[in-house]
Amino acid sequence: MTGQSETGASGAARLEVEGLSLSFGGLKALSTVSFAAEPGSITALIGPNGAGKTSMFNCISGFYHPQQGAVRFDGRDVTRMHPPERAALGFARTFQNIALFRGMTVLDNIKLGRHAHMKTNLLQALAYWGPAQREEMALRAEVEERIIDFLEINHIRNMPVAALSYGLQKRVELARALAMRPRILLLDEPVAGMNREETEDMARFILDVKEEWGTTILMVEHDMGMVMDISDHVVVLNFGQVIASGLPHEVQADPHVTEAYLGSGDPAALMARLRGEGPDTGRNREEVA
Amino acid sequence: MQIGTAKHSYRADEALLTTRPQRLWMALFALSLCAAPFLLDNYWLYLACLVAINVASATGLNILTGYTGLVSLGQAAFMAVGAYTVGWMQLNLPTPFLLNLLAGGFTAALVGLVVGLPSLRVKGLYLAIATIAASFILHFVFVNWESVTNGNSGLTLTPATFLGTPLTDYSQLYFVFVPITALMVLGAANLFRTRIGRAFIAIRDRDISAEVLGISLLRTKLMSFAISSFYAGVAGGMWAYFFRVVTPESFPFVYSIFFLAAIIVGGMGTILGAILGAVFMTLVPELLRFGIDWLTPVLPNAAAMLSPVRTIVFGLLIVGFLIFEPKGLAEIVQRTRRYFHLWPFKK
Numbered sequence: 001m002t003g004q005s006e007t008g009a010s011g012a013a014r015l016e017v018e019g020l021s022l023s024f025g026g027l028k029a030l031s032t033v034s035f036a037a038e039p040g041s042i043t044a045l046i047g048p049n050g051a052g053k054t055s056m057f058n059c060i061s062g063f064y065h066p067q068q069g070a071v072r073f074d075g076r077d078v079t080r081m082h083p084p085e086r087a088a089l090g091f092a093r094t095f096q097n098i099a100l101f102r103g104m105t106v107l108d109n110i111k112l113g114r115h116a117h118m119k120t121n122l123l124q125a126l127a128y129w130g131p132a133q134r135e136e137m138a139l140r141a142e143v144e145e146r147i148i149d150f151l152e153i154n155h156i157r158n159m160p161v162a163a164l165s166y167g168l169q170k171r172v173e174l175a176r177a178l179a180m181r182p183r184i185l186l187l188d189e190p191v192a193g194m195n196r197e198e199t200e201d202m203a204r205f206i207l208d209v210k211e212e213w214g215t216t217i218l219m220v221e222h223d224m225g226m227v228m229d230i231s232d233h234v235v236v237l238n239f240g241q242v243i244a245s246g247l248p249h250e251v252q253a254d255p256h257v258t259e260a261y262l263g264s265g266d267p268a269a270l271m272a273r274l275r276g277e278g279p280d281t282g283r284n285r286e287e288v289a
Numbered sequence: 290m291q292i293g294t295a296k297h298s299y300r301a302d303e304a305l306l307t308t309r310p311q312r313l314w315m316a317l318f319a320l321s322l323c324a325a326p327f328l329l330d331n332y333w334l335y336l337a338c339l340v341a342i343n344v345a346s347a348t349g350l351n352i353l354t355g356y357t358g359l360v361s362l363g364q365a366a367f368m369a370v371g372a373y374t375v376g377w378m379q380l381n382l383p384t385p386f387l388l389n390l391l392a393g394g395f396t397a398a399l400v401g402l403v404v405g406l407p408s409l410r411v412k413g414l415y416l417a418i419a420t421i422a423a424s425f426i427l428h429f430v431f432v433n434w435e436s437v438t439n440g441n442s443g444l445t446l447t448p449a450t451f452l453g454t455p456l457t458d459y460s461q462l463y464f465v466f467v468p469i470t471a472l473m474v475l476g477a478a479n480l481f482r483t484r485i486g487r488a489f490i491a492i493r494d495r496d497i498s499a500e501v502l503g504i505s506l507l508r509t510k511l512m513s514f515a516i517s518s519f520y521a522g523v524a525g526g527m528w529a530y531f532f533r534v535v536t537p538e539s540f541p542f543v544y545s546i547f548f549l550a551a552i553i554v555g556g557m558g559t560i561l562g563a564i565l566g567a568v569f570m571t572l573v574p575e576l577l578r579f580g581i582d583w584l585t586p587v588l589p590n591a592a593a594m595l596s597p598v599r600t601i602v603f604g605l606l607i608v609g610f611l612i613f614e615p616k617g618l619a620e621i622v623q624r625t626r627r628y629f630h631l632w633p634f635k636k
């Protein structure tokens with residue numbers, strides 16, 4: 001298991017979001033959001049439906065262009081970079097609605113994670129010559145030994161992704177992100193729709209990624225049990241604004257949070273309140289979700 | 290297939306032909322390709338050459354449309370670019386014909402790059418229309434750039450020569466075309482064992498996640514256009530050495546539709562599909578002709594019906610495949626293979 005060398009600029013956070021604002025027409029999805037993710041930690045981004053968590057992820061990975069503010073990676077401003085450039089820097093993510101390549105096998109999906117770090121050019125590819133073949137074999141070995149074994153998905157490696165259960169697809173998507181050897185890993189609702197057992201497996205994998213590889217993780221999650229269990233730092237968004245941040249138990253005890261989100265023991269009451277007061281919290285948005 | 294236990298076998302697992310029966314069938318096929326010129330008469334050799342040319346071009350289109358998901362109706366125009374390049378070089382330069390073919394491929398690839406530029410912004414039907422527009426612009430160029438293309442009368446080529454021997458017989462051309470096409474097909478098969486081929490498929494399946502993985506959409510789409518038109522250019526060059534006349538009407542727009550139909554009928558996004566589709570689409574009209582010859586004693590005016598019947602049968606076949614076998618002939622072959630399960634080599 002090769003650990004990631006943590007060579008961030010001295011003292012700088014791995015990822016820093018500063019004064020970020022994003023609006024869609026009249027709708028303010030994010031207003032002056034600031035937070036930071038420290039190297040080698042798990043930061044959870046929580047908040048009710050429509051709070052702007054996925055929008056935040058899309059700004060960090062370069063799909064949405066914030067009107068104001070900056071995203072910094074190891075102290076370097078990446079706000080204007082395109083997604084492929086960010087990938088080359090070490091950004092990896094999974095999607096709320098799983099974005100695997102459904103026509104491909106699990107193995108090929110995972111292999112794609114290493115695309116940006118491989119060198120085979122067109123001519124070598126056509127000939128499948130020395131360097132191309134060596135690179136593909138090294139990739140196969142790495143994917144098998146470092147990722148497939150680690151995530152315990154040996155039995156499905158040659159299956160088409162479309163044939164897998166939801167929980168396994170989420171795991172394959174994590175595998176693909178890990179193949180990128182990420183320096184910051186963004187997970188959008190990694191356990192949504194999973195049963196208890198699958199959730200526990202996933203939580204264990206995420207913790208292992210942090211502990212064994214030293215990867216910095218930023219995670220959006222609604223499952224409060226898991227958030228409290230595995231995160232080092234929690235940031236709470238509500239209607240596009242940070243209303244609290246701190247250690248898990250601090251956030252849990254924060255009256256603002258209780259009011260906005262956690263305290264609402266009755267989900268129906270919460271939904272009603274959100275419908276009554278909030279901006280559009282519906283799910284009618286673009287494919288980037 | 291469990292590999293986890295035997296890690297040294299990755300190479301075997303990633304080979305193009307993984308089972309013994311597959312390798313045996315392939316050896317048999319290669320043997321029969323070598324033997325064919327000694328067994329077939331001139332007419333069938335003519336068809337075999339045509340099939341080789343069409344397989345090369347269909348394989349190229351399959352890379353672009355079947356694997357990368359970019360629909361193009363410009364394949365015939367790219368072939369024309371290759372054919373004109375080869376024709377002009379053959380008439381004006383002392384270069385060997387293999388070099389001319391390569392140059393035809395590269396010229397077509399350059400044109401393909403330009404035509405592919407809109408693909409970053411437009412997809413699907415809109416991209417298809419853009420490639421149609423490009424075809425018509427190229428046609429205009431072929432007609433009017435008389436100093437190079439000789440306008441409507443076109444170029445009449447001298448035969449390709451190999452070690453001083455002019456290649457005029459179909460059997461000679463067969464031995465040039467079939468290896469070239471085989472190499473091109475092998476290249477395509479290799480491509481999809483590497484990062485570049487995977488990136489093509491990624492863009493076809495879901496371009497947003499492709500970007501997150503660091504795949505640049507513009508670069509990759511353009512690369513696909515370039516390879517695809519390179520294949521078309523080389524195929525067009527072979528076509529030029531085969532018919533030895535290249536005019537603006539040599540590569541009509543329906544020829545582009547022919548290739549699109551070939552990969553649909555054969556099976557999009559599979560190497561075998563482009564081959565089967567091109568063979569099928571080239572040979573079916575000929576088979577129909579045999580049918581008509583056979584009917585002539587009974588139906589004296591059958592010959593007059595050949596052309597309309599051919600068109601109708603063609604249309605019906607394509608519609609039939611779209612409805613009943615959308616994954617094409619390649620899927621039928623796979624099913625048959627599963628059915629016989631490695632027969633007759635293993636039980």
Ligand SMILES: Nc1ncnc2c1ncn2[C@@H]1O[C@H](COP(=O)(O)OP(=O)(O)OP(=O)(O)O)[C@@H](O)[C@H]1O
Pocket residue numbers: 024027029047048049050051052053054055056096279280281282283284285286
């Ligand atoms: N592309 C878009 N166009 C217009 N509005 C959008 C777009 N993307 C998001 N929004 C809006 O921005 C707000 C925040 O959405 P976002 O998806 O970021 O919420 P979320 O916190 O991820 O919610 P959930 O927990 O339901 O996933 C919502 O009101 C949503 O409708």
Ligand SMILES: [Mg+2]
Pocket residue numbers: 053054055096289
């Ligand atoms: Mg979301």
